[in-house]
Amino acid sequence: MHSQALLIEELRRITGGATVWSRAELGARDPGFDDRNFGAAALVRPRDTAGVAALVGFYAASGIELVPQGGRTGLAGGAATTREQIICDLGAMDRIEEIDPLARVAIVQAGTPLAVLQEAARAYGLDPGIDLAARGSCSIGGMISTNAGGIMAFRNGTMRHRLLGLEAVLPDGRVFGDLTRVLKTSAGYDLKQLFVGAEGTLGIVTRAAIRLDAMNGASATALVGISDAASAQRIAGHFLGQAATSLQAAEIMWRPFVSAMRRMLDYPPDLLPLDAPCLLVLELGADTQDAARAALENGLAEIWEKAGISDGLVATSLEQARMIWRLREETEMIERMHDHPPSFDVSVPAGMLDAYVARIENGLEALDAAWQPYVFGHLADGNLHISLNADGPLAPARYLAVEDVLYDGLRAAGGSFSAEHGVGLDKRGAYERHADPVKQDLARALKMLIDPQGLLNPGKIISRRRSSS
Amino acid sequence: MHSQALLIEELRRITGGATVWSRAELGARDPGFDDRNFGAAALVRPRDTAGVAALVGFYAASGIELVPQGGRTGLAGGAATTREQIICDLGAMDRIEEIDPLARVAIVQAGTPLAVLQEAARAYGLDPGIDLAARGSCSIGGMISTNAGGIMAFRNGTMRHRLLGLEAVLPDGRVFGDLTRVLKTSAGYDLKQLFVGAEGTLGIVTRAAIRLDAMNGASATALVGISDAASAQRIAGHFLGQAATSLQAAEIMWRPFVSAMRRMLDYPPDLLPLDAPCLLVLELGADTQDAARAALENGLAEIWEKAGISDGLVATSLEQARMIWRLREETEMIERMHDHPPSFDVSVPAGMLDAYVARIENGLEALDAAWQPYVFGHLADGNLHISLNADGPLAPARYLAVEDVLYDGLRAAGGSFSAEHGVGLDKRGAYERHADPVKQDLARALKMLIDPQGLLNPGKIISRRRSSS
Numbered sequence: 001m002h003s004q005a006l007l008i009e010e011l012r013r014i015t016g017g018a019t020v021w022s023r024a025e026l027g028a029r030d031p032g033f034d035d036r037n038f039g040a041a042a043l044v045r046p047r048d049t050a051g052v053a054a055l056v057g058f059y060a061a062s063g064i065e066l067v068p069q070g071g072r073t074g075l076a077g078g079a080a081t082t083r084e085q086i087i088c089d090l091g092a093m094d095r096i097e098e099i100d101p102l103a104r105v106a107i108v109q110a111g112t113p114l115a116v117l118q119e120a121a122r123a124y125g126l127d128p129g130i131d132l133a134a135r136g137s138c139s140i141g142g143m144i145s146t147n148a149g150g151i152m153a154f155r156n157g158t159m160r161h162r163l164l165g166l167e168a169v170l171p172d173g174r175v176f177g178d179l180t181r182v183l184k185t186s187a188g189y190d191l192k193q194l195f196v197g198a199e200g201t202l203g204i205v206t207r208a209a210i211r212l213d214a215m216n217g218a219s220a221t222a223l224v225g226i227s228d229a230a231s232a233q234r235i236a237g238h239f240l241g242q243a244a245t246s247l248q249a250a251e252i253m254w255r256p257f258v259s260a261m262r263r264m265l266d267y268p269p270d271l272l273p274l275d276a277p278c279l280l281v282l283e284l285g286a287d288t289q290d291a292a293r294a295a296l297e298n299g300l301a302e303i304w305e306k307a308g309i310s311d312g313l314v315a316t317s318l319e320q321a322r323m324i325w326r327l328r329e330e331t332e333m334i335e336r337m338h339d340h341p342p343s344f345d346v347s348v349p350a351g352m353l354d355a356y357v358a359r360i361e362n363g364l365e366a367l368d369a370a371w372q373p374y375v376f377g378h379l380a381d382g383n384l385h386i387s388l389n390a391d392g393p394l395a396p397a398r399y400l401a402v403e404d405v406l407y408d409g410l411r412a413a414g415g416s417f418s419a420e421h422g423v424g425l426d427k428r429g430a431y432e433r434h435a436d437p438v439k440q441d442l443a444r445a446l447k448m449l450i451d452p453q454g455l456l457n458p459g460k461i462i463s464r465r466r467s468s469s
Numbered sequence: 470m471h472s473q474a475l476l477i478e479e480l481r482r483i484t485g486g487a488t489v490w491s492r493a494e495l496g497a498r499d500p501g502f503d504d505r506n507f508g509a510a511a512l513v514r515p516r517d518t519a520g521v522a523a524l525v526g527f528y529a530a531s532g533i534e535l536v537p538q539g540g541r542t543g544l545a546g547g548a549a550t551t552r553e554q555i556i557c558d559l560g561a562m563d564r565i566e567e568i569d570p571l572a573r574v575a576i577v578q579a580g581t582p583l584a585v586l587q588e589a590a591r592a593y594g595l596d597p598g599i600d601l602a603a604r605g606s607c608s609i610g611g612m613i614s615t616n617a618g619g620i621m622a623f624r625n626g627t628m629r630h631r632l633l634g635l636e637a638v639l640p641d642g643r644v645f646g647d648l649t650r651v652l653k654t655s656a657g658y659d660l661k662q663l664f665v666g667a668e669g670t671l672g673i674v675t676r677a678a679i680r681l682d683a684m685n686g687a688s689a690t691a692l693v694g695i696s697d698a699a700s701a702q703r704i705a706g707h708f709l710g711q712a713a714t715s716l717q718a719a720e721i722m723w724r725p726f727v728s729a730m731r732r733m734l735d736y737p738p739d740l741l742p743l744d745a746p747c748l749l750v751l752e753l754g755a756d757t758q759d760a761a762r763a764a765l766e767n768g769l770a771e772i773w774e775k776a777g778i779s780d781g782l783v784a785t786s787l788e789q790a791r792m793i794w795r796l797r798e799e800t801e802m803i804e805r806m807h808d809h810p811p812s813f814d815v816s817v818p819a820g821m822l823d824a825y826v827a828r829i830e831n832g833l834e835a836l837d838a839a840w841q842p843y844v845f846g847h848l849a850d851g852n853l854h855i856s857l858n859a860d861g862p863l864a865p866a867r868y869l870a871v872e873d874v875l876y877d878g879l880r881a882a883g884g885s886f887s888a889e890h891g892v893g894l895d896k897r898g899a900y901e902r903h904a905d906p907v908k909q910d911l912a913r914a915l916k917m918l919i920d921p922q923g924l925l926n927p928g929k930i931i932s933r934r935r936s937s938s
Contacts, residue, residue: 185816237683
């Protein structure tokens with residue numbers, strides 16, 4: 001057993017003088033979204049890949065477990081720690097090493113926040129093509145490790161599709177170096193894919209080559225009231241069918257979410273038309289902002305009757321657009337209304353969105369007459385975020401019953417019980433009950449192959465090996 | 470040892486009456502691009518996933534090796550066979566099981582040719598977003614197994630990015646079933662990615678869920694003469710920066726390729742302006758064909774001086790556009806000029822295209838004063854196809870020397886020695902000499918984990934295990 005002082009000294013020595021926080025210091029710091037993030041013996045913040053590799057290599061096979069952390073914005077307990085674990089914090093690896101404007105590629109260290117990359121790319125008229133509400137805090141490495149999706153995934157794909165190359169430290173301390181900068185490679189198994197969505201259980205992502213897109217023209221924002229998701233899909237489909245504009249966001253919110261948000265944001269009654277059963281936020285790109293606004297107005301007029309639009313507003317100022325987006329994005333308001341409200345993140349196939357929402361409303365009400373879900377999310381890829389109007393955590397059996405309401409039948413229909421938040425600790429039960437058994441077998445074998453000692457973020461996604469087996 | 474008659478009977482019995490071809494029948498059939506494809510003991514064509522699973526399960530651990538085959542258009546020997554192997558042909562699984570126009574998803578059997586999917590999707594105003602010259606023959610399963618890219622990859626990604634879900638038969642006969650229909654899933658290791666680009670060595674892909682995009686407007690074609698790839702990149706960049714149009718293809722051809730093609734296609738001297746050192750084929754989409762033509766004309770005029778354009782033609786008829794595209798796509802002409810010309814397929818980072826072409830021209834000339842490469846390919850993702858003006862196959866040492874000229878330094882620069890053709894048998898030497906050793910170690914361990922008996926497409930990508938080890 002290490003004493004704290006010896007451990008701190010050891011960590012500094014291994015990593016060549018990296019910043020180290022003791023257990024006491026961790027207790028005094030902000031653990032991010034999840035209180036369990038800072039329950040570890042210590043945190044160490046290596047300055048480069050060699051530092052991460054030295055750390056991992058030193059503890060390999062020693063029984064000391066490591067938990068990699070990025071922006072600590074994860075929502076599934078993927079960065080949670082236990083008392084004897086050591087946190088490998090990527091926060092000191094936060095540099096953009098290179099932006100190549102001709103090749104439209106950025107070489108980025110894993111601890112870089114998304115917003116920093118977005119801003120650096122913007123200086124070249126480029127954009128990483130991925131965006132989410134936690135942009136200011138979430139790190140590129142964390143986004144790779146959960147295969148983050150966000151607002152523009154329906155157009156540009158998820159993090160997996162924005163990733164050209166990747167460097168990661170394996171559980172034995174070796175460096176897997178594949179900083180490919182080209183899109184096309186079919187040169188043997190593309191093993192960098194293993195680390196995407198693996199939540200740090202197979203290796204610690206240290207650097208990445210990210211694809212950038214040309215930023216074209218300008219965009220405009222609209223808020224549309226409709227009766228259901230089917231209407232919203234007709235509207236999104238109308239704009240997706242236009243060649244001269246590009247739909248950049250189609251975010252849907254159901255009434256209970258909108259009502260809660262307007263109250264918490266203290267929006268005056270006539271600020272925005274918010275009375276419909278469903279609201280759709282559209283962001284449309286075109287050559288100029290005037291062209292984008294005109295295309296939104298004309299497009300909505302064309303489809304008004306057919307889509308059953310009850311209300312619509314094209315923002316005429318940046319401030320008005322910001323008000324619309326705050327309604328969708330400042331979801332920490334829900335956490336202010338309820339203490340740790342149980343939250344979920346599903347992908348629902350396009351044809352069953354309305355039926356799904358009706359089914360879970362009924363199912364949750366059957367469990368508790370006071371329960372109602374706040375539902376909002378990304379219309380065009382069917383990714384719904386769901387929070388319960390209740391304090392958490394729920395008792396295990398109760399939580400299980402809620403999960404069954406939300407997840408039953410999703411896989412058979414081609415959906416997913418975790419769209420972009422990962423499995424971590426909190427959805428491991430769902431994983432074990434709702435993921436394909438053959439896939440689970442293969443995943444366990446893969447974890448055993450690459451991390452036979454189970455020292456890298458153990459217990460996340462896959463349960464620890466049973467000691468009796 | 471089976472006699473042929475017993476083997477044929479056994480194969481029919483296992484697969485529930487599937488079509489079976491004997492060795493003699495194989496000898497009388499067209500083996501596709503590669504003569505080695507039909508050197509096997511027999512070919513069996515299961516009708517469904519259960520038939521494939523029964524076949525694989527029956528021979529698991531028995532020492533009988535299986536080689537999966539799709540459209541047999543592969544260019545790296547990935548479908549080559551030896552005398553005792555059995556071909557599992559996916560040609561009878563060629564149905565599009567479903568197209569969901571709302572979700573924009575197709576559920577496709579692995580043997581379906583790309584062109585069949587393209588045509589079926591077009592009836593709904595949709596498109597699979599991937600296209601390549603072998604569209605009429607190449608199968609969806611084969612495209613997944615080589616992570617095919619083609620003409621539109623720079624916009625829409627490679628096959629990996631078009632794939633939502635996948636079903637595959639594992640080497641032990643179990644079915645890995647992950648026919649997810651949604652884009653966003655972060656529900657544990659995304660193991661379907663393992664089968665993408667694995668060339669049938671980890672499992673036999675049987676069905677897939679493919680993403681479809683809305684087909685917008687119309688397009689127009691231009692042929693532009695420039696002095697080098699840097700000029701071509703300025704032109705492509707100009708069109709990529711426009712919001713109201715979408716660049717759908719940017720194909721580059723160097724003069725020796727163009728000269729050979731115009732001669733073989735017997736194009737009269739004044740048919741097309743073909744005299745520049747480099748030619749660029751552009752396909753631009755817009756709301757209407759007139760708008761696309763006008764945007765091409767205006768865009769080229771705007772960038773004419775800056776990009777150093779020497780010649781330019783916007784096609785005014787479909788026939789003229791077809792003439793331009795034949796020049797780029799009918800590359801079997803090169804095979805008529807030379808007997809099995811050695812061919813290569815590299816990804817070159819954007820900044821070094823011209824230097825790369827100059828370097829390989831010099832390097833090849835140094836090996837043989839008569840050697841000159843035909844170079845053509847996909848400008849916007851740096852994917853160059855290269856054929857040598859010589860008969861093949863070359864003597865092994867000679868081939869190695871050519872590979873060194875073509876591949877040295879590519880990985881360090883972030884490129885790839887195999888962009889979209891895979892490794893198969895023919896690039897295994899390159900893989901062993903040019904792929905990251907840590908990646909090769911992991912790949913070998915993964916193959917051992919999933920196919921411990923080495924019965925699925927053995928020797929492709931990864932060498933057979935040495936019997937002495």
